[in-house]
Amino acid sequence: MSVPDGLSRRQMLLKVSLLFNGVVGVVLGIPIVRYLFSPVTRGQRAGYESWISLGPIDQFPPGETRLATYRNPVAEGSDGETAEVPCWVRHTDGEKFQVFAINCAHLGCPVRWFPQSGLFMCPCHGGAYYADGARASGPPERGLFEYPFKIVDGNLRIQAGEMPTPGPSAKLYNITTTTGRQPCA
Amino acid sequence: MRLILKIGNWFDQRLQLGAPIRETMEHPIPRDSASWYYVFGSAAMTVFGLQLATGILLALIYVPSAGEAWNSLQILNHQISLGWFIRALHGWGSNFMLAIVLIHMVQVFLFGAYKFPRELTWILGVLLLLMTLGMAFTGQVLRFDQDAYWGLGIGASICSRVPFLGAPLVKLMLGGPIIAGHTLSRFFALHVFVIPGSLLLFIGLHVLLVLKLGINEWPMPGRLVRRSDYLEKYHAMTRTDGVPFMPYGVWKDVVFSGLILLCIAACALYFGPFGPSGQPDPRIIQTAPRPDFFFLWLYALLSLLPPSMETPVLLIGPVIALIVLLALPFFSGEGEKSWKRRPIAVLTILLVAVGLGTFTNLASHAPWSPVMDAGTGAPIPPKFVNGRTPLEVQGALVFQSKQCHNCHSVGDNGGKRGPDLKEVAVRLTSDQLVRQVLQGGGNMPAYGKNLNPAETAALVAFLETLHPSSQAPAKDASQSSAMQ
Numbered sequence: 001m002s003v004p005d006g007l008s009r010r011q012m013l014l015k016v017s018l019l020f021n022g023v024v025g026v027v028l029g030i031p032i033v034r035y036l037f038s039p040v041t042r043g044q045r046a047g048y049e050s051w052i053s054l055g056p057i058d059q060f061p062p063g064e065t066r067l068a069t070y071r072n073p074v075a076e077g078s079d080g081e082t083a084e085v086p087c088w089v090r091h092t093d094g095e096k097f098q099v100f101a102i103n104c105a106h107l108g109c110p111v112r113w114f115p116q117s118g119l120f121m122c123p124c125h126g127g128a129y130y131a132d133g134a135r136a137s138g139p140p141e142r143g144l145f146e147y148p149f150k151i152v153d154g155n156l157r158i159q160a161g162e163m164p165t166p167g168p169s170a171k172l173y174n175i176t177t178t179t180g181r182q183p184c185a
Numbered sequence: 186m187r188l189i190l191k192i193g194n195w196f197d198q199r200l201q202l203g204a205p206i207r208e209t210m211e212h213p214i215p216r217d218s219a220s221w222y223y224v225f226g227s228a229a230m231t232v233f234g235l236q237l238a239t240g241i242l243l244a245l246i247y248v249p250s251a252g253e254a255w256n257s258l259q260i261l262n263h264q265i266s267l268g269w270f271i272r273a274l275h276g277w278g279s280n281f282m283l284a285i286v287l288i289h290m291v292q293v294f295l296f297g298a299y300k301f302p303r304e305l306t307w308i309l310g311v312l313l314l315l316m317t318l319g320m321a322f323t324g325q326v327l328r329f330d331q332d333a334y335w336g337l338g339i340g341a342s343i344c345s346r347v348p349f350l351g352a353p354l355v356k357l358m359l360g361g362p363i364i365a366g367h368t369l370s371r372f373f374a375l376h377v378f379v380i381p382g383s384l385l386l387f388i389g390l391h392v393l394l395v396l397k398l399g400i401n402e403w404p405m406p407g408r409l410v411r412r413s414d415y416l417e418k419y420h421a422m423t424r425t426d427g428v429p430f431m432p433y434g435v436w437k438d439v440v441f442s443g444l445i446l447l448c449i450a451a452c453a454l455y456f457g458p459f460g461p462s463g464q465p466d467p468r469i470i471q472t473a474p475r476p477d478f479f480f481l482w483l484y485a486l487l488s489l490l491p492p493s494m495e496t497p498v499l500l501i502g503p504v505i506a507l508i509v510l511l512a513l514p515f516f517s518g519e520g521e522k523s524w525k526r527r528p529i530a531v532l533t534i535l536l537v538a539v540g541l542g543t544f545t546n547l548a549s550h551a552p553w554s555p556v557m558d559a560g561t562g563a564p565i566p567p568k569f570v571n572g573r574t575p576l577e578v579q580g581a582l583v584f585q586s587k588q589c590h591n592c593h594s595v596g597d598n599g600g601k602r603g604p605d606l607k608e609v610a611v612r613l614t615s616d617q618l619v620r621q622v623l624q625g626g627g628n629m630p631a632y633g634k635n636l637n638p639a640e641t642a643a644l645v646a647f648l649e650t651l652h653p654s655s656q657a658p659a660k661d662a663s664q665s666s667a668m669q
Contacts, residue, residue, distance in 0.1 A: 039356040039361050039367070040353040040356045069468050072365070077366075078370070079365040080252020081252065082251045082252075082334065086468045102470060103338060108335070108341060109339070109474060110472065112471070118632075119588070119630055125488040125553060126553040126554050136631070139487070139488065141492045161363075162363065163362065163364060166342055167342075
């Protein structure tokens with residue numbers, strides 16, 4: 001017994017119309033997904049990082065570690081003060097510098113420099129680092145994040161633009177994990 | 186009165202909602218279920234209503250822009266009349282909502298209400314809990330202050346540890362390479378559109394299931410749930426010994442909800458709004474970010490886990506917890522409902538409660554955080570200086586100036602990161618003290634590079650004096666016998 005003609009025709013039409021809407025959905029979906037993923041794709045194409053000046057090197061006397069700030073290279077109008085990023089500049093001597101991210105290598109809280117004891121300390125979970133950024137104690141698994149730097153016309157420049165995080169993206173900040181002396185455990 | 190009736194009838198003729206609503210409100214429920222233990226779900230829903238209302242009121246003033254949000258909160262607090270009260274209601278409403286949702290969940294778990302045929306109700310409830318936690322976290326971000334800013338940094342750092350997807354996840358979460366304008370905008374979209382929309386939908390389904398399947402009966406020890414005959418027995422119970430939901434159950438729900446609203450208003454009035462703390466300016470690094478109350482346990486966990494275990498626990502722990510919660514009604518869908526005969530269920534609740542309570546309590550002291558300003562301006566207690574030799578006094582100065590106090594207390598208000606040094610001379614000989622100071626160890630940094638020999642000698646001389654008068658300082662036995 002065959003199905004009456006009209007019914008199967010209607011079912012067929014329904015299926016075609018659903019398929020049609022599926023195609024429309026995909027056509028609309030692709031731009032939506034691309035829009036949503038723009039923070040990721042934009043970084044891959046042009047890159048968020050660029051060389052930023054921290055000012056003339058004589059602001060950073062040899063043997064001292066000082067706080068410097070820069071405006072993030074991809075800042076927007078709505079960012080306000082959040083686009084002003086601090087970092088620690090350590091001038092050992094001559095043209096030898098180390099520029100550390102403010103973010104603790106544990107979970108990103110702002111580390112503070114204590115010149116008397118020569119330690120960076122984190123207020124959140126108690127991480128501590130030596131003057132050269134090496135891990136001293138606490139929960140961090142590695143030393144502080146270090147920005148690549150160069151000196152151009154007497155200005156200290158660093159390559160920055162992304163918040164450093166302890167995961168795989170930390171590779172961007174080609175940091176030797178621990179350069180300093182390890183405490184005897 | 187007759188006019189109102191007439192208007193009502195006019196609408197009902199068209200909407201035809203009167204009869205189904207009346208039927209729903211008067212559906213029979215088990216007599217014992219019209220109980221004060223069954224009021225938490227409706228109270229959670231009432232508080233959600235309060236959050237919707239106060240949230241809309243706050244959105245009239247709040248500016249979701251990284252450069253403006255903090256200022257608009259100040260305006261709400263200080264310039265708009267009663268703006269502070271609406272903020273306080275929203276903040277306290279959030280705390281009460283989470284607390285009530287948790288109590289509701291514990292009650293449902295202990296009363297076995299997740300068993301057949303209410304598995305899906307439980308699963309929706311677990312998702313509702315996740316959304317409520319999501320609202321609490323995103324809400325904390327919208328209070329865009331220093332805690333919010335650095336809290337986002339912690340969230341991003343956790344995301345970044347996901348294998349392979351870490352880096353793109355961080356950018357998706359932050360809406361860009363750093364915590365900035367786009368970050369706040371997307372958390373605003375989540376907090377105001379995405380999560381509340383899903384909450385409304387899921388609350389609707391959750392309540393629909395409660396009405397369709399009937400409220401859980403009071404669990405009697407020994408009355409076992411079996412898939413074969415549960416529904417039959419339940420309906421027989423509501424037929425023979427049921428009472429109409431309205432008014433038997435409803436009046437308790439209404440009273441309790443009103444009471445909770447009153448408590449929220451009282452807390453808002455008495456304690457006021459939460460924050461905001463300092464401006465979200467990353468250049469202000471003199472800050473000690475802390476999460477809100479319901480995430481304090483996580484803060485403690487992050488500080489106390491050994492470094493090597495942290496990433497696995499952070500990434501796998503929540504997945505396991507979620508799977509256990511979602512799978513619960515499937516591996517324990519039948520059998521005993523009463524907590525009186527489910528000792529493991531009761532112990533689980535106690536264990537989780539004691540665990541979370543302990544972590545939360547620890548986090549309110551945060552003994553793992555160095556006290557950043559300890560000893561910088563405070564005078565050295567006279568007892569550590571009186572009657573001491575110049576070398577020992579010099580050592581006390583070194584102790585103060587080298588931030589030893591940040592991690593060590595000496596029977597006073599220093600840090601708790603390292604041990605209290607009040608009686609350290611009893612535990613360590615002077616040689617051991619020198620070694621510990623110079624080389625560090627345990628969880629202590631090495632100070633070899635930052636102390637010259639004279640400072641070390643003075644510091645150890647001072648530490649040697651830290652022992653009770655009744656107890657001599659520790660001595661190296663081998664050394665004293667060699668001297669003789």
